[in-house]
Amino acid sequence: MTTADDIHALFQQIDHTPWGAEERELTARAVAMAVELGDEDLEYRARMRQTSSANQGGDTTLLLSSFAWCLAKHDADPTRFPSDIGNGGADLMWHFKWMASTLRASPEFSTEQIQAVLDDMEAHFRAEGLGLSAVAMARFEDAWGSGRLAEAEERRLVLEATPRDDHSHCDACGRSQLVGYFADTDRDADAIRLVEEMIEGGFGCGEEPEHALARSLLPFLRAGRFADAKRAHLRSYRLARDNADNLGMVATNIVFAAITGNEARALAMVERHVRWLAHDALNVAGHARALRSFGVALDAVTRSGHGTSVVRGADAAELVRFFGEHDGPWTAAELAPIAWAKAAEIGARFDARNSTTAFADVWARDRQVAELRFDVPILSEAFTPEPAALVPQTAAERFTRAIELSDWGDAAGALTALQAALDDNDPKHAADLHGLMVGALLACDRQDDTSPHLAAYAAASRADGHDELAGLIEDLGLTLFGVEGESSVSRMMQAAETAVSPGVRAVTLSGIASAYLRDGKVQDALDMAKLSHEAFVLHGDREDIVDALANIAFYAGIAGDTAAARAAADAGLEMPEASQGQRASLLEIRGRIRGGEGEFVAGAADADEASRLIALIGATWGAARVSVLAGAMYEDAGMPSEAAARYRVTLRQVERDGDDTSAVRFRLARALLSSGNAGEAAELLSAVHEEEAAADAPPASRAETVALLAEAFEVDEQYGNAVGAWGYAADLFEQAESVTGRAHALSMQGRILGQFGETEESVTLLEQAIDLARQEPDNVVLLSRSLHLLAQTLGAVGDERALSVLDETERLAVEHDAPWLLADVTDSRARALGAMGRLDDAIAAALRAADGYDAESDTESAGGAELFAARVLAGSDRLDEAVSIYRSLLARPLAGTPVHQVGALELGNLLTALGRHGEAAEVRAALNE
Incomplete structure (x- = not known):
């Protein structure tokens, strides 16, 4: 039997569960339990939680009904049903802020109803003795959202003049709303300024900064700030894509992809989110926004030459009310005008309700936006055209296709092709076709279906005059195919x-x-x-x-006799009689052998050619395996952009086959990260991790994904996310019982924190990493790196403990003959000594480090050590010595590198300070060459 204690325990669980499906289920259970118990006090507290839950999950119907129930109880007895239930969540007056916008999103609610809610909100706020900032914001949003722009500007000025209070929008939400308003009213500079304030100030909340970032996309593009626009898009979409309540911001991101030359990405996003249209029946304004974005995207796809691409998911039954009935899947070209028309129809209903032309104006504006073109390439998704496969029209072509598919080993495809060729009833091919049919059926584990074809194989062979072969088939049957071992x-x-x-x-x-x-x-x-x-x-x-x-090539490869395998593959490929299917098979084998022997580019070329042939014969089986082979070898060859291109092909193939895409997207993300596209890599890896978590993948697998995600975050300068990801990776590695992985993750987390001055926490984490590394005595690299990072963290703040840690690191470098590490440790010692004020020792160590780097042909690091020494000398007023070191640095073959440019600038300034203006001019002139 349910008790009050049971419900209170459930409240505790709800209040510590993140928004999402689990939290919604818990909240619904709490409401049901309170109703069953007949306790209105507990039901009120449960429904208050449910109002917030419904708002976060985009369940508008539940949001309105739950709020109305709670407000009625509160109005009837404010003492028994208080506005604030003390759970740290939003109170009833805060819930009021969601009501007008919720009603405004559906044309079923009249303007009078919306105004009544706003008036009721103001009356409640006054009665509760609250400030009116939230009311001013709500009235501003209503005017703006309804298209009464002159009134909206007046309301904005009132809002700015109204003192903020505890019920005001938070710093993130308030700025975000204004970003959207400024973007809609062509005040791009103001929109960008507010977004930058948000990011620099670290402002965020439930759906921020992703909403503000989405709203800033067009302003950034129109300002020519493409890198900022790309970064905003990747971050916004990554944060928004998993909550159907974020339909509007996802729509804005779809438009961005469409007008920046990323039509394949736009199509993939439409496919991913098209069913969100059916998520919230009352968010009709969101439907209109999404439909316009689909129109923009699908028109762009059509213009790019891919209008025949199927829009997967658009033919779902729940979308018929938006798109109408259709015979078969929708193509991009077919669906685009439907989406535009439905958006216009919805907009007309809103404009009739609002007595404005706001939705018609936005529709026309989006039509103009659709014509914009900006070059902001994103490499995580692309159309992957393949050679047109053979479409057999004659009996000879059908026979050829059956042979090609059989030679490649596509048993399932071969069965269909073989039957088609057999249907032509050509006796001269009967023996070959029936024999191949037996092999294909066995490969598909259909042994019981082989008997008629086995008999026909023998009969056709006898008819061809091959009596001995026919007798062998009749005598041995399936034994001839090796099925009995x-x-x-x-x-x-x-x-x-x-x-x-x-x-x-x-x-x-x-x-x-x-x-x-x-x-x-x-x-x-x-x-x-x-x-x-x-x-x-x-x-x-x-x-x-x-x-x-x-x-021979296949068996020799399995046996590890690569010489025999390669010789057989080479010999087969030299024979002009080899079919395309045979050539594809031999190329794959030779490509793998070449990769194993370090001939990565040649091996990748073999795999590429095999992929081309596979596409030409119309095979699907094995296609992803071969394209991922090409990608892997390009990765090994240090050509990540080429690898990424192959992984994109693989991804489409795996999606077509309905298989799990996580492994391929992980590879693609890794290649993108290596090729300098960290933001795109982070987006992919976030999705991979979410899928792995949902599938309860082993901790080791999830740890590897999160560790690579942490690297991507750091390269993309999302340092806070990187620190969090490394910490999470460390926990996952611990669950996986990987001492090495946990030590690495902790050391990386500590390193970043140390770089940002969080020395105490950094030292704690690095010491944990060192303790773990000592448990792996054979992994000297892990221990030396962890020690070195700790020394650098301590040295940066002048802590003398750094020197003893450096001593141990140096001993490891000497013991294991690692001269570059020894030079690097010496460089770190120089910087630590400098932070301790031991300047002469620091200069001497820096110059020793430069010599050590030179001995290992690392000229750029040697230049960095000299730059440090020169700066210490200049800071000690030993200016002539500093000039000498600067000149040594500039004499190095480092032109165009950051260390060379900084050294030249600093030397020019130093020479100017010494009054040696001619020399300074020469240095600056050389810098500009």
Whole structure:
């Protein structure tokens, strides 16, 4: 039986659960339990929580009903049902702020009803003795959202003159609303200023800064600040994409993708979010906004030449009320005008309600926006055109397609193609087709369906005059295909020894090889494949010889005999008789061998060519495997942009096949990060982690994802997110019982905190990392790096403990013959000594470090050490010595690097201060060359 204590315990759980599905379920349960108990006091507290939950989740119907129930109870007895229930959440008067905007979002509510809510809100605020800032904001938002722009400007001025109070919008939300208003009224500079204030001040709340960032996209683009626009888009969309209540800000991000040359991304976003239209029946204004964005996106997709692309998800049953009935999936070109028309229809209802032309004006404005073009490439998604596959029109073409798919190994595709070719009833191909059909059925685990084709294979072979082969098929049946493993070898061996025709002997030996492979006897299988090849050579059928070479290459690769595998693949590829399917198979094998031997670019080229051939023959099986192989080898070759292009192809293939995309997107994110696209990598990795978390993936897998996400955040200068991600990664590594991973994550977290002056916390984390690293004595790199980072953190604040830590790090460098690390430790010692005021020692150490870097051909680091020494000398008024060191730095082959440019600027300033203006002019002139 439910008790009050049960409900109070549930309240505690709700108040410590993040917004989302779990929190909504808990809140609904609390309401139901209170109703069951018949306790209105507890029901009030449960419904107050439910109002906030519904607002966060975009359940407008529940939001209105829950608020109305609570307000009625409060008005009837404010003492029993207080405005603030003391749970640290929004109180009833705060809930009032959501009401007018909620009613305004649906044309079903009249202007009079909205104004009544605003008046009621003001009356309640006055009665409660509250300030009127929230009321002023609500009236401003109503005027702006309804298109009464002259009134909105007046209301904005009133808002700015109204003192802020505890019920005012927070700093983030207040600024965000004004960003949107300024952007809508073409005051881009004001919009950008407010967004920058938000970011620099770290202002945020439930849906900020993602909303403000979305609103700033067009202002940034129109101002020519493309890098800022891209960063705002990536961050906004990453934060907004998982909550259907964020439909409006997602729509703004879709438009951004469409007008910045990222049509494939825009289409993917439409597909990802199109079903959100059905999420909240009362958010009709959001529907109009989303539909306009879909129109912009799909028109852009069509203009880019991809109008025939299917918009996946748009044919869902719940979307019929938006798009109407349609025969089959919608294409981009078909759906675009439908989306525009539906948006116009909805807008007309709002304009009739508001007695303005606001929605018609916005519709026309978005039409103009759709014509804008900015070049802001985002590489995480792209259209991946493939060669047009063979579409067989004749019996000869159908036979060729069946052979190609069989040769490649696409058993499922081959079954359909083989049947189509068999339907042509050409007797001269019957034996080949029935034989391949048996193999394809076995590969698809359909052994029971092989009997008629096995019989037809024998009959057709006899009709072709191959009586010995026919007899072999009739005698051995499926044994000839190796399905029984080694137990059938003796029968086939006897048949091979008595065979008259080399061709029959070759077929039998090939079956023996398959039987051995089935039992895991790879070397025996390889030996039989070589004998089969010799027999096929005697037989003289060139296409069979290619098959035999492909078998040798395959078996040798499994056996680890890469020389034999490569020789067989090379020989097969040199034969003009090789089909496209055979060539694809041989290229994949050779590509893998080349990759294993360090020939990454050549191996990737083989995989690329195999991918092209696979597409040409219309195969789907194995396509993703080969394209990801190409990407992996380009990564290994240090060509991440090329790798990313292949991973994008792989991603589309995996999506087409309906398989899990997480692994491919992780690879794509890693390649994007390596190629300098950290923001895009962070977006992908965030999505991968969310999917892994939802699927309850092993902690080790999630830890690797979060660790790479932390790297991406740091490179993208999202340092706060990076610190949090490293901490989370450390926890996941601990769950995975990975001492090394946890130590690395803690050291990275400590390093960032140390860089931002959080020395005490940094030292604590780095000491934990060192303790863990000592548990892995063979991992000297982990220990030395953790020690070095601790020394740098301590040294930066002049803590003498840094020197003893550096001593230990130096001993490790010497003991393990790591001269570059020794130079780097010496450089860190110089900087620590400088922070301690031991300037002569610091200068000497810096110059020793420069010599050490030079010995390892690291000229740029050597220049950095000299720059430090020169600065210390200049700061000590040893100006002539400083000039000498600066000149040594500039003599290095570092032109164009940051250290060279900074050194030249500082030397020019120093020479000017010394009155040596001619020399200063020469240095500056050289810098400008």
